Amino acid sequence: MPHKRxxxxxxxxxxxxxxxxxxxxxxxxxxxxxxxxxxxxSRGVLEQALVFAGASLAALYTPGDDRELLCLVESAGVPRxxxxxxxxxxxxxxxxxxDAHRAGETVWMGPEEFAGSAESRHVPSSGFSLxxxxxxxxxxxxxxVLTERPxxxxxxxxxxxxxxxxxxxxxxxxxxxxxxxxGPLLPDAFTLAMDTGRxxxxxxxxxxxxxxxxxxxxxxxxxxxxxxxxxxPSLMSVTESDxxxxxxxxxxxxxxxxxxxxxxxxxxxxxxxxxxxRPARLVGTVADASTLRPDVTDVARVQxxxxxxxxxxTVRDVSQAVVAALRRPLRADRIALAEVENDRLVVTVLDxxxxxxxxxxxxxxxxxxxPDAPVRAMPTLAAALREGRARIWPAGTGDLEPALADVGPGxxxxxxxxxxxxxxxxxxxxxxxxxxxxxxxxxxxxxxxGLAGQALMxxxxxxxxxxxxxxxxxxxxxxxxxxxxxxVAVARYLPSTAGLELGGDWYxxxxxxxxxxxxxxxxxxxxxxxxxxxxxQMRTALRAYAVEGHPPDVVVSHANRLLTGMETDLxxxxxxxxxxxxxxxxxxxxxxxxxxxxxxxxxxTEIAEVEGGPPLGVVTEAxxxxxxxxxxxxxxxxxTTDGLVxxxxxxxxxxxxxxxxxxxxxxxxHLGLVADxxxxxxxxxxxxxxxxxRYDGMSLRPLRESWSVWRLPEAVxxxxxxxxxxxxxxxxxxxxxxxxxxxxxxxxTNALVHTDGKVRLDLTLIGGRLRVAVADASPRTPVxxxxxxxxxxxxxxxxxxxxxxxxxxxxxxxxxKQVWSEIPVRGV
Numbered sequence: 001m002p003h004k005r006x007x008x009x010x011x012x013x014x015x016x017x018x019x020x021x022x023x024x025x026x027x028x029x030x031x032x033x034x035x036x037x038x039x040x041x042s043r044g045v046l047e048q049a050l051v052f053a054g055a056s057l058a059a060l061y062t063p064g065d066d067r068e069l070l071c072l073v074e075s076a077g078v079p080r081x082x083x084x085x086x087x088x089x090x091x092x093x094x095x096x097x098x099d100a101h102r103a104g105e106t107v108w109m110g111p112e113e114f115a116g117s118a119e120s121r122h123v124p125s126s127g128f129s130l131x132x133x134x135x136x137x138x139x140x141x142x143x144x145v146l147t148e149r150p151x152x153x154x155x156x157x158x159x160x161x162x163x164x165x166x167x168x169x170x171x172x173x174x175x176x177x178x179x180x181x182x183g184p185l186l187p188d189a190f191t192l193a194m195d196t197g198r199x200x201x202x203x204x205x206x207x208x209x210x211x212x213x214x215x216x217x218x219x220x221x222x223x224x225x226x227x228x229x230x231x232x233p234s235l236m237s238v239t240e241s242d243x244x245x246x247x248x249x250x251x252x253x254x255x256x257x258x259x260x261x262x263x264x265x266x267x268x269x270x271x272x273x274x275x276x277x278r279p280a281r282l283v284g285t286v287a288d289a290s291t292l293r294p295d296v297t298d299v300a301r302v303q304x305x306x307x308x309x310x311x312x313x314t315v316r317d318v319s320q321a322v323v324a325a326l327r328r329p330l331r332a333d334r335i336a337l338a339e340v341e342n343d344r345l346v347v348t349v350l351d352x353x354x355x356x357x358x359x360x361x362x363x364x365x366x367x368x369x370x371p372d373a374p375v376r377a378m379p380t381l382a383a384a385l386r387e388g389r390a391r392i393w394p395a396g397t398g399d400l401e402p403a404l405a406d407v408g409p410g411x412x413x414x415x416x417x418x419x420x421x422x423x424x425x426x427x428x429x430x431x432x433x434x435x436x437x438x439x440x441x442x443x444x445x446x447x448x449x450g451l452a453g454q455a456l457m458x459x460x461x462x463x464x465x466x467x468x469x470x471x472x473x474x475x476x477x478x479x480x481x482x483x484x485x486x487x488v489a490v491a492r493y494l495p496s497t498a499g500l501e502l503g504g505d506w507y508x509x510x511x512x513x514x515x516x517x518x519x520x521x522x523x524x525x526x527x528x529x530x531x532x533x534x535x536x537q538m539r540t541a542l543r544a545y546a547v548e549g550h551p552p553d554v555v556v557s558h559a560n561r562l563l564t565g566m567e568t569d570l571x572x573x574x575x576x577x578x579x580x581x582x583x584x585x586x587x588x589x590x591x592x593x594x595x596x597x598x599x600x601x602x603x604x605t606e607i608a609e610v611e612g613g614p615p616l617g618v619v620t621e622a623x624x625x626x627x628x629x630x631x632x633x634x635x636x637x638x639x640t641t642d643g644l645v646x647x648x649x650x651x652x653x654x655x656x657x658x659x660x661x662x663x664x665x666x667x668x669x670h671l672g673l674v675a676d677x678x679x680x681x682x683x684x685x686x687x688x689x690x691x692x693x694r695y696d697g698m699s700l701r702p703l704r705e706s707w708s709v710w711r712l713p714e715a716v717x718x719x720x721x722x723x724x725x726x727x728x729x730x731x732x733x734x735x736x737x738x739x740x741x742x743x744x745x746x747x748x749t750n751a752l753v754h755t756d757g758k759v760r761l762d763l764t765l766i767g768g769r770l771r772v773a774v775a776d777a778s779p780r781t782p783v784x785x786x787x788x789x790x791x792x793x794x795x796x797x798x799x800x801x802x803x804x805x806x807x808x809x810x811x812x813x814x815x816x817k818q819v820w821s822e823i824p825v826r827g828v
Contacts, residue, residue, distance in 0.1 A: 100132035319349035359406035411435035417453030503687030504531035522574030563617035601634030633697035643686035702766035
C-alpha cells in the first residue's frame with residue numbers, strides 16, 4: 001500500500017502503472033502544495049478536478065462547529081445554483097454528501113441513480129453524474145464533484161479524483177480573521193451586506209472608482225454603475241448571494257474612466273455566513289490590477305469564464321465569452337472558435353474579425369458571415385481532434401500546414417472542446433511574436449476547453465430547439481401577405497429568446513370582396529404550446545368569419561363567443577381593421593389590444609382613439625364597438641403587440657409614444673426597412689408581431705351598379721335589361737354584351753329556382769374585367785354536374801357559366817352566398 005503524505009506529496013510508488021493524465025495531475029498537485037500562498041491551496045486543488053477529471057463543479061465540505069451540519073468551505077467551477085448544490089447538508093441526512101461522510105466510502109451516482117434519490121427533488125435538472133469522496137484531516141470532510149458528461153467519470157477520472165481528495169487531507173491553513181464590525185476599515189478593503197446591498201468602502205477603493213469619500217452613498221449599485229457593462233455578469237455573480245459560494249473569490253473587472261480606456265481592477269473577496277441576527281457579508285479588497293503581478297492562473301480567469309458560460313444561451317454567446325476570457329490574459333493575436341459539423345469546421349467567432357487577418361485557406365472558404373472548411377484540409381487539427389487533448393506548437397516547430405501555421409507564427413494552441421462523448425468543436429489561439437507556454441497557461445487552456453465544450457453543446461441544443469420553436473411558430477402564421485390594390489403590407493414576427501416555449505402573437509391580412517381588406521393582429525395570453533394552438537384557432541376563426549361577409553363588430557363578437565365556449569383558461573387580445581380601398585375609410589374594433597398608430601403623409605403620427613371592448617374569452621356577451629378611421633393616400637397604419645412597446649423600465653403609454661415617434665421619423669417608401677428599424681431595439685423576453693400597411697389609394701376606381709331582383713315571372717328579363725343598359729352606359733362593346741347577358745340569365749335563374757328570399761345582382765367593371773355577382777339567402781353552393789344525358793331538361797346552367805367565364809366561384813355572405821363570374825371585356 002503506498003504511503004500518503006500531506007501537502008500534496010502524493011504517492012510516488014506505482015507511478016509507472018499510472019497513465020499520463022494521472023502523472024500530470026500529481027505534478028500539478030505538488031506544485032500547488034509548494035506554492036507561496038497556502039491560503040489558496042484548497043481552491044487550487046479543487047480546480048484540478050475541472051482540469052483532469054472533466055468536472056463542472058468541485059466543492060469541499062467539512063463538519064461545522066456543532067458537527068450537525070456539513071458546511072461548504074470552498075468550491076470551484078460553474079455557479080453551484082445551476083445544480084442545486086447547497087451551502088450545508090445535515091450530517092445525519094440522506095444526501096450523498098452525508099452518506100459518504102458517515103460511511104467513509106466514496107459514493108458514485110449516475111443521472112439515473114440520482115434522479116431516483118430524494119435529493120433530486122431539490123435540483124433543477126438531474127442530467128449529470130456526481131461523486132463524493134471522503135477527505136481526512138481534522139474531523140474529516142467530503143469532496144463533491146459533478147460532471148455533465150453522459151458517460152460520467154471514467155477510470156482515469158476516478159484515479160485523479162482520489163489524488164485530489166488525498167491532497168485535501170491536511171487541515172487548511174488558518175484563515176485571516178474577518179475585520180470586526182466596529183473596527184476601522186482599511187483603505188483597500190470593503191464589506192457588503194448581502195441582504196440590503198449596503199457597502200462600506202475604503203478610501204483607496206473609492207479613488208479607483210473616481211469617487212471622493214463624501215460622494216459615495218453606500219449603495220453597491222452606485223459602484224456597479226461605474227463599471228463596463230460587459231463585466232457586470234461576473235460582478236453580479238459575486239454581489240448576489242444566490243450565485244456566491246462560501247470561500248475565497250477573485251475576479252478582474254474594468255472601471256470606466258473620464259478619459260482614456262477603462263482601468264482593470266482586481267477584487268478578492270470572501271462570503272461570510274450570517275447568524276444570530278447578523279446578515280451574510282462579503283468582505284475583501286480591491287486593487288489596481290496593473291500594479292499586480294500578471295498571472296493567468298488567477299482564480300478569476302476560470303471563475304469569470306464559468307460565470308459567463310453559465311448565462312450564455314446561444315452558440316454565439318458561448319463563443320464571445322471564450323474570446324473575452326482568453327484573448328486578453330493570454331495576450332493572443334488571434335483566437336477562433338469553431339463547431340465540428342459533418343467533418344467540417346464551422347467557425348462561430350473570429351477575433352479579429354477581418355478576413356485579411358487570417359490564412360488564405362480561411363479566406364477562400366469565407367462564404368457567409370464566417371468561414372467553414374473541411375477538417376481534412378488541416379491534418380494536424382484533425383489528429384488533435386481525434387486525440388481529444390490540447391496541443392501546443394511553439395514558434396519554429398515547422399511541421400504545421402499553412403492553414404494552421406499562419407494562425408500563430410509565434411506559437412499556436414489548439415484546444416479540442418469535448419462534450420457528450422464527442423468533440424463539439426475546437427478553439428485555436430495564435431501569437432505573432434514568439435510565445436513561451438508556461439505550465440500555468442497550459443492549465444488555464446485545459447480547464448477552459450472543458451468548460452467551453454460543455455457550454456457549446458448546451459448552446460447548440462438550445463439553438464436547434466429555438467429554431468424548431470421558431471419554425472413551428474412561423475407555420476402558424478401567413479407564409480406570405482397578399483398583394484393589395486392600392487396598398488402595400490409588410491409584417492414581421494420575432495420569437496422570444498428567453499426560453500423555448502411557443503408564443504401567442506399573430507397577424508393576418510384578409511382580402512375581402514369589393515376591394516375591402518381586413519387587417520388583424522392579436523396576442524394570446526402566455527407562452528406555451530397551448531397558447532400557440534389557441535392562436536392558430538383564433539386566426540382561423542377570424543378569417544372564416546371575415547370571409548363570410550360579417551361587419552367588423554360581428555366578426556370579433558363571433559370570435560369572442562367561440563373562445564369562451566372552448567372552456568380554456570387563456571384569453572386573447574386583438575385589433576380588427578376593415579379597410580375600404582376605394583374610399584380610404586376604415587372601421588376598427590379593439591378587443592383589449594393596443595390601438596393602431598397612424599403616420600400621416602406629412603410625417604405626423606397619431607395613436608388612434610378607438611373604443612375598446614374586453615379581451616376575447618372573458619365575457620360571453622360583450623360589446624365590441626366600431627370606431628371610424630379616415631385615411632389619406634400615403635397614410636401608414638401600424639399594428640403591433642405589447643412585446644415591442646412594453647418594458648420593466650417604463651409603462652406601456654411611454655412605449656407607445658416611443659413607437660409613434662420612431663414611426664414618424666421613418667421613410668415609409670420602404671416598408672421593409674421601416675419594420676426592421678422598429679424592431680431593432682425590441683426586447684426578446686417576449687415575442688413580437690408587427691404589421692405595417694401603407695394606403696396609397698386606388699389609381700383606377702371601379703364602376704358599380706346593383707339591382708334587387710323581384711320574384712316576378714319576368715324577373716330574369718328585367719335583370720337582363722338592367723345589365724344591357726348598364727353595360728351600354730359604361731361603353732362595353734356589343735360583341736361582349738351577349739355573353740354577359742347569358743351568364744346573368746343563368747345565375748339569376750339559378751337563384752330564383754333553387755333558393756328563397758332576396759336576390760341581388762351586382763355588376764363591377766375595373767381594368768377591363770367585368771364581375772357579375774348574384775347573392776341569395778341560401779348557403780348551399782351550386783353543384784356542377786359531372787355528366788348530363790341528352791334527354792335531361794336542366795343542369796346545364798353552371799356548365800355554360802364556366803364555359804363563358806374567365807373564372808368563377810362562390811363566397812359565403814352573411815348566412816347566404818354569392819355566386820360570381822369574371823369576364824374580360826374589350827375597349828374599356
